């Protein structure tokens with residue numbers, strides 16, 4: 001077993017301790033608070049190691065695409081996949097205006113973007129897309145991040161961060 005002889009000082013809030021305690025009570029062996037923190041850190045490090053990349057997906061208004069692409073290009077993304085999609089959100093598409101006309105059908109034309117990025121820039125990319133795609137009116141769309149186990153360039157076999165650098 002690993003020797004535990006390095007003392008570290010950790011100042012934490014009441015809320016942090018409560019969250020840790022809540023989690024440790026779900027563990028069958030009820031670890032001490034210190035053990036729980038060690039385990040959680042291990043889990044976090046393992047997760048990052050096993051998921052070095054993220055996919056950012058966004059459903060946006062077609063007329064916001066150029067601004068979004070510009071924002072992503074500025075961040076130096078390796079590539080973007082754009083797909084024409086139709087969808088609806090909370091308003092069921094009913095009250096949305098598309099090309100000047102109120103849309104009658106439920107599903108409104110949107111663009112879907114898929115961008116593979118290193119985990120380290122994922123949040124920044126999501127913020128950039130949010131800012132560039134927003135008009136403030138209903139129907140601006142959604143953006144999400146998902147962890148990826150592996151990304152590979154088919155031609156060369158390069159993987160993960162090598163694919164986007």
Ligand SMILES: Nc1ncnc2c1ncn2[C@@H]1O[C@H](COP(=O)(O)OP(=O)(O)OP(=O)(O)O)[C@@H](O)[C@H]1O
Nearest residue numbers: 059086087088089090091110137138139140141142
């Ligand atoms: N939960 C969802 N899952 C998948 N796609 C969604 C979801 N919500 C919205 N979308 C997609 O985003 C597009 C735009 O949705 P929209 O912006 O209207 O969402 P909303 O939740 O109604 O937000 P708002 O109140 O700003 O209109 C939809 O046409 C759909 O393609």
Ligand SMILES: [Mg+2]
Nearest residue numbers: 089090091139
């Ligand atoms: Mg909506």
